[in-house]
Structure formats: C-alpha cells, structure tokens
Amino acid sequence: MTKRIFNFSAGPATLPLEVLQHAQAELLNFNDTGMSILEISHRSKAYEEVNAEAEANMKELLGLGDDYRVLFLQGGASLQFSMIPLNFLAPGQTADYILSGAWSEKALKEAKLVGETHVAATTAEENYKRIPSLDEIKLSSNPAYVHITSNNTIFGTQWADFPSFGDIPLMADMSSDMLCRPFDASKFSLIYAGAQKNLGPSGVTVVVIRKSLLENNPKTVPTMLRYDTHAKNDSLYNTPPSFGVYMVNLVLRWIKANGGLAGMEKHNTEKAQLIYDAIDQSGGYYQGHAEKDSRSLMNVTFRLPNEELEKAFAAESTKAGLNGLKGHRSVGGLRASIYNAMPREGCQALRDFMLEFQRKNG
C-alpha cells in the first residue's frame, strides 16, 4: 500500500483507517452473501440488518429513545434546507433562523422561498467570527421552529452550549460536528447532517427527528420530500444510498469502540488544542479567525501575515503530506478540518509544520 497522507479536507473528509480496512476486507463477500454490499438488494435481509443497526447505533450514541427516528436520506444537507420549511412552516407562521455562517444563510434562503422568516440573531457583520450570545437572540412572537447551525465549517466557529426555547422546536444543521462530543440531543426536534464530514462518505444525509413531528406533515408536500414517507418506510421508500448507510454504520461502530461521544470529545479536544496552541503561542504570526470562546473543535481557521505566505504555507504543507489546508475564499488563509477520524498524529504533524514554517519564514 502506498503511504496514506493526513487529509485536512473539509469534506468529503478523512475516514477512520479501521473502517476503510473493514469495508475493503468484506467488499467482495458481504456477510456470507457471496455478493458485495454494493450489489445486494435494499430489500434483502442482509441490507435491512445494516439499515436497522445504523439507526439503533445512532440512537444509542445520542442517548435517544422510542420518541425519535433516524432517517437516511439523499440530497445532502442542502435538501434539508428545503425539506424543513416545506414540512414545518405553514402559511401564517414564521420560522426563526440564527445566522452564524454561510450555511445558515443558505438554509434561510430556502425557507424564504416557502414562507415567512425572521433572523433571530446574526454575526454576519463581523464576518462570522463568533457565535451569537444568548442575550442577542430575539425570537419572533410565536415561531414555528428555530434553526441553528451547530458548527460553521467555513468560519471555524461552534456553539459551546446549545440554546433552549421551551416548547418551540429547535432544529440544527450538524453536518460538520455531529457526534464530535456529548450533547443533549433530546433538546432538538430535528438534527440533520450530510455524512461526508464526520459520519461517512457523501451521498447519505442523516436526519434525527422527534416522532411527534411526523404527525402533521402537510399533504401537499411531494411524497419524496416528506419526513413521514421516509419514517413509515424505515428509509426504504425508494432505493436508499445503501453503501453510504453501510459506511455510516461502520463509523458508528468505530465511535462506540472508541469511547462513544465522551471518547470523541477527549480525542478532539486534545487534537484541536495542539493547533490552537501553535496559533496562540506564535506571537501573532498565526491569527485565528474565530474568537476564542467560539472556536470549533472540527475546523481550525487561521491566517498568516500576508497572502504570499499563506500560498507558500498551503503549497509546502501539501508537499509535506498535509493535504487540503487551503482555506475557504470567504475567510482566506488556512483551514484545518480535524474531524473525529483525523488521528492525533495528523494534528501533531500540522503543529510541527506550523512551528517550522514560522521559524523559516517568520
């Protein structure tokens, strides 16, 4: 095997090596079927077991019981931007959005196509360098739901504590930090995540939904865009992204075997600390984009003294086997995406590279 490098890409992103090896080992003959998981019917017993285990593992990791379902859908997190208002924003109602980055803006844009919306808080004017504080949030009088983005992949910010708004359903895009740490999932009526950042390969979107939300989906919403369709059919209404669900299940097993969400938090905190320390101890050579109390465990964004140095950093780090560090154009600079599957050694290698780069060019 050629050497694997450290992949800091924002998504699709690095997957646990053990998961890839497991999938490789059973690729030609899945569970004694004599067929690959890629070739078997989604109506087969072998696939139904994968589908059911994935739902059970997700609920177990989130500590959720019978009042929740886990769905495996297609269309990415981006389709959830539309499905949520289509199913839960009725005429005459208002949906509240807290804007903490570019993905929240996109979610809002789709809701506006469906009904009335209200921006309950935003840090856009500060180029999203922080999460709004609780006292900045001003809800509309009776919102149908409140939507947040738990981790802002592009800006490198993350909610430290989640807000609660009593009986108002709270919905979250957790695409880039789902299962990175323990949290009270029962606060949320709906959580969604495109799998390709922290949960598996692209092509499958995980939706965790409180069952009571499945009761009144308006009958005018097209069948494929209704949550109740997918819940009633255990995510098997039509052909599911079966390989993706299989991979997500392997990732869930890997998380369980590595200490669950508490294990992930410990591992992720130590990893992120290595890089944030390199920033904080650089005497201003490296400048973090996020304010300290809004820093993300998953995406570390930082700038260098000028763009030329940033280009050199990106090019030289790639040569050194640290891939995908070029930042998003709306922040500039560099971004290290260090999801659950990024090993500690990867963060150590980046920290060492940062120290050496500053020594040579600082």
Ligand SMILES: *Cc1c(COP(=O)(O)O)cnc(C)c1O
């Ligand atoms: C990547 C990302 C998305 C977009 O996901 P798709 O699956 O490509 O639609 C949405 N929200 C957040 C927070 C993301 O990081």
